[in-house]
Amino acid sequence: MKKLLTFAVLLISLQAFTQGQLQKEASGNLSYSSGQVMQLAQAIPADKYAWAPQAGVRSIAEVFAHIVSANYFFASKLGAKIPEGVKMETIEKDLKTKDAIAAALKQSYESIIGAVKNLKDGDLAKKVEFPFPGEYTDMSAVLIAAGHSNEHLGQLVAYSRMNGITPPWSQTK
Secondary structure (H helix, E strand, O other): OHHHHHHHHHHHHHHHHHOOHHHHHHHHHHHHHHHHHHHHHHHOOHHHOOOOOOOOOOOHHHHHHHHHHHHHHHHHHOOOOOOOOOOOOOHHHHOOOHHHHHHHHHHHHHHHHHHHHHOOHHHOOOEEOOOOOOOEEHHHHHHHHHHHHHHHHHHHHHHHHHOOOOOHHHOOO
């Protein structure tokens, strides 16, 4: 009986320890990648924002604007309110200047990170509808948002290096 009680206490303690674990780790991942995305947004000169590797491919500005749009999309799926004045239908076309993009990146990352942090464990299995095929949950939205941010960070690193810009965190002194 003593062993069973000890095991039960251990199990309850373990469950308490893991409460919010996904939210903590995913928001930490998003915070880290957002820092690097925003450092690149500052490091890339404004005159390079229109650069694209070829016709029909997103420019640097369009990749940043896409990240902003996606951050709001995923945050809204997790219950966050889209900030006043943000037009989801045209956001990728509206964001053109380096300053506007930097401000929008900051606000959009605050939105998605806040939405992830505020997610309750009991909601992780809640179904969420996406405009693409498959079954998704709030946990899916969190994982896809983190992966999406990192995917486009890699794209922006490649774009930067193609333009002779070393990411700030990679520079040697």
